[in-house]
Amino acid sequence: xxxxxxxxxxxxxxxxxxxxQKQPKELYSPISYTLQxxxxxxxxxxxLLACNMFSEKIDDAIAPALGMEVFHNFTLLHDDIMDxxxxxxxxxxxxxxxNANTAILSGDxxxxxxxxxxxxxxxxxxxKVLDVFSETALGVCEGQMFDMQFEKRMxxxxxxxxxxIRLKTSVLLAAALKIGALIGGASEKDANELYSFGISVGxxxxxxxxxxxxxxxxxxxGKRIGGDILENKKTYLLIKALELANPEQKKExxxxxxxxDFAAEEKIxxxxxxxxxxxxxxxxxxxxxxxxxxxxSHLAKLNIPNEKKQGLExxxxxxxxxxx
Amino acid sequence: xxxxxxxxxxxxxxxxxxxxQKQPKELYSPISYTLQxxxxxxxxxxxLLACNMFSEKIDDAIAPALGMEVFHNFTLLHDDIMDxxxxxxxxxxxxxxxNANTAILSGDxxxxxxxxxxxxxxxxxxxKVLDVFSETALGVCEGQMFDMQFEKRMxxxxxxxxxxIRLKTSVLLAAALKIGALIGGASEKDANELYSFGISVGxxxxxxxxxxxxxxxxxxxGKRIGGDILENKKTYLLIKALELANPEQKKExxxxxxxxDFAAEEKIxxxxxxxxxxxxxxxxxxxxxxxxxxxxSHLAKLNIPNEKKQGLExxxxxxxxxxx
Numbered sequence: 001x002x003x004x005x006x007x008x009x010x011x012x013x014x015x016x017x018x019x020x021q022k023q024p025k026e027l028y029s030p031i032s033y034t035l036q037x038x039x040x041x042x043x044x045x046x047x048l049l050a051c052n053m054f055s056e057k058i059d060d061a062i063a064p065a066l067g068m069e070v071f072h073n074f075t076l077l078h079d080d081i082m083d084x085x086x087x088x089x090x091x092x093x094x095x096x097x098x099n100a101n102t103a104i105l106s107g108d109x110x111x112x113x114x115x116x117x118x119x120x121x122x123x124x125x126x127x128k129v130l131d132v133f134s135e136t137a138l139g140v141c142e143g144q145m146f147d148m149q150f151e152k153r154m155x156x157x158x159x160x161x162x163x164x165i166r167l168k169t170s171v172l173l174a175a176a177l178k179i180g181a182l183i184g185g186a187s188e189k190d191a192n193e194l195y196s197f198g199i200s201v202g203x204x205x206x207x208x209x210x211x212x213x214x215x216x217x218x219x220x221x222g223k224r225i226g227g228d229i230l231e232n233k234k235t236y237l238l239i240k241a242l243e244l245a246n247p248e249q250k251k252e253x254x255x256x257x258x259x260x261d262f263a264a265e266e267k268i269x270x271x272x273x274x275x276x277x278x279x280x281x282x283x284x285x286x287x288x289x290x291x292x293x294x295x296x297s298h299l300a301k302l303n304i305p306n307e308k309k310q311g312l313e314x315x316x317x318x319x320x321x322x323x324x
Numbered sequence: 325x326x327x328x329x330x331x332x333x334x335x336x337x338x339x340x341x342x343x344x345q346k347q348p349k350e351l352y353s354p355i356s357y358t359l360q361x362x363x364x365x366x367x368x369x370x371x372l373l374a375c376n377m378f379s380e381k382i383d384d385a386i387a388p389a390l391g392m393e394v395f396h397n398f399t400l401l402h403d404d405i406m407d408x409x410x411x412x413x414x415x416x417x418x419x420x421x422x423n424a425n426t427a428i429l430s431g432d433x434x435x436x437x438x439x440x441x442x443x444x445x446x447x448x449x450x451x452k453v454l455d456v457f458s459e460t461a462l463g464v465c466e467g468q469m470f471d472m473q474f475e476k477r478m479x480x481x482x483x484x485x486x487x488x489i490r491l492k493t494s495v496l497l498a499a500a501l502k503i504g505a506l507i508g509g510a511s512e513k514d515a516n517e518l519y520s521f522g523i524s525v526g527x528x529x530x531x532x533x534x535x536x537x538x539x540x541x542x543x544x545x546g547k548r549i550g551g552d553i554l555e556n557k558k559t560y561l562l563i564k565a566l567e568l569a570n571p572e573q574k575k576e577x578x579x580x581x582x583x584x585d586f587a588a589e590e591k592i593x594x595x596x597x598x599x600x601x602x603x604x605x606x607x608x609x610x611x612x613x614x615x616x617x618x619x620x621s622h623l624a625k626l627n628i629p630n631e632k633k634q635g636l637e638x639x640x641x642x643x644x645x646x647x648x
Contacts, residue, residue, distance in 0.1 A: 027469040082425040101406040107466040112458055119454045130443045134436055143432040145351040
């Protein structure tokens with residue numbers, strides 16, 4: 001679609017114009033390295049799309065839109081240190097390519113750069129936008145802390161899990177939309193509808209991601225299927241399975257979770273079978289579908305002509321479809 | 325002095341009113357822990373003093389003043405991870421008491437909290453204040469990166485060292501003053517004079533600190549004398565000594581720097597003797613005195629009655645005196 005392509009190009013051009021040729025090189029090179037990868041730039045696109053819903057003039061939204069992307073990539077950089085992840089998008093992570101100290105410090109600088117970009121919001125709504133951004137940024141940190149804590153727990157409830165992914169994934173998508181809307185001159189009500197839309201999109205997206213990791217097709221998903229199962233990751237599938245399993249099924253799940261010496265394919269197949277027996281694969285799809293419908297109900301309430309909503313609708317339908 | 329006491333109390337009360345009783349506890353407790361220590365609160369005091377020079381109304385400056393303190397303590401928290409420091413102000417560091425991941429993430433949250441406080445600046449000057457704050461925050465990161473790089477180098481020049489401490493120490497003191505002045509309604513010129521004052525105060529402070537670590541009195545300095553020498557820290561003294569030493573003195577310095585098995589007192593005494601022979605102890609004092617005089621020349625240029633400058637003058641003279 002034309003609008004989407006135009007905005008995507010605007011984002012890419014603006015990203016390329018950010019300059020990281022500053023001293024000391026070891027502080028700024030990791031930022032440039034992190035941002036050069038061909039991420040999907042979903043968050044800045046959401047900001048520009050939301051702004052464009054309410055205004056033909058979107059230039060004021062470009063710097064804050066990039067701020068969303070820089071902040072998102074900062075969280076990936078620091079999360080990768082905490083998770084000891086060796087690879088991100090097919091490339092060595094910053095703490096692997098440089099070292100942990102450089103990754104900590106470049107991440108810090110990256111968060112400041114994100115604030116600098118967000119601060120380029122037009123002055124009249126700067127206090128409001130900063131408020132949304134800072135609350136969101138704190139929420140993302142809270143989500144990461146819950147995520148790390150859940151790794152050590154076997155009794156995470158569905159409610160706790162949904163709250164964690166709301167913080168870790170949804171709030172930044174929602175804020176990217178709300179900030180774009182505010183810059184475009186949306187009413188508080190419309191900006192909040194878009195925020196709610198973003199929250200539900202994020203929840204649906206994460207549940208679909210959980211489902212795909214076990215039941216998707218490798219060629220479409222782009223990652224090896226079963227990774228979450230091998231890592232005993234507390235996904236929606238595992239949390240629901242632990243909740244619904246009878247004592248025998250629970251025992252088998254724990255046997256696989258605690259297993260040290262096993263064939264990967266056997267573990268994946270066995271755990272998937274338990275998921276299917278319990279129906280948590282279907283339940284995950286239904287839950288994702290519910291969040292998706294909830295999202296679009298908020299979009300429907302926006303007080304603007306339907307054709308203004310098309311770009312966002314196409315982007316998000318594509319995001320939530322994948323190979324389902 | 326009455327004004328200083330009054331402002332110090334304002335800072336302490338306001339610090340205590342910040343609430344860290346938020347969830348998840350493991351994210352916010354380390355922030356509360358870091359801020360509860362009885363630091364000297366120099367930076368928020370500088371902000372309030374600078375504001376009070378130009379206005380009787382200082383309440384608008386309180387939140388941004390606390391932002392300076394929270395940001396400063398955030399940098400200590402992350403620096404301590406990078407330096408693997410076990411103790412800070414007599415207490416276990418956050419990464420020791422909790423763990424490195426918690427320290428990284430709580431530090432991130434702390435930087436966001438600092439931005440939240442700075443964002444409470446009156447709206448009319450918020451863009452200007454944010455600009456000063458973000459540039460300063462980046463400068464502090466740059467300073468820390470240079471500091472880490474210098475650890476691995478033996479050819480750091482005096483100029484490089486002064487630039488590093490300007491970034492690592494001075495710019496935040498200078499920004500605390502400038503932001504306070506701007507909130508108090510100072511002219512751009514006066515705000516910049518205070519900024520220059522802060523830069524020179526920071527440089528003088530660090531050189532005095534370098535001198536005290538080798539030549540101070542333990543009871544007054546509050547730390548064990550000779551710590552920098554034992555750690556081969558690239559202080560102004562060592563950098564100047566390496567610059568001025570003849571081949572024989574250089575050889576002896578390197579012998580001590582590379583020594584693995586030695587008596588601490590002997591190393592300290594021997595290196596101090598080289599410093600004294602080369603006169604770098606005196607040179608450090610003179611350099612510090614020059615920066616101090618430069619600082620007060622900027623204070624003299626401020627376009628306000630002298631009695632308005634007294635509080636700041638007393639605070640800074642005290643800061644730069646210590647046991648010299």
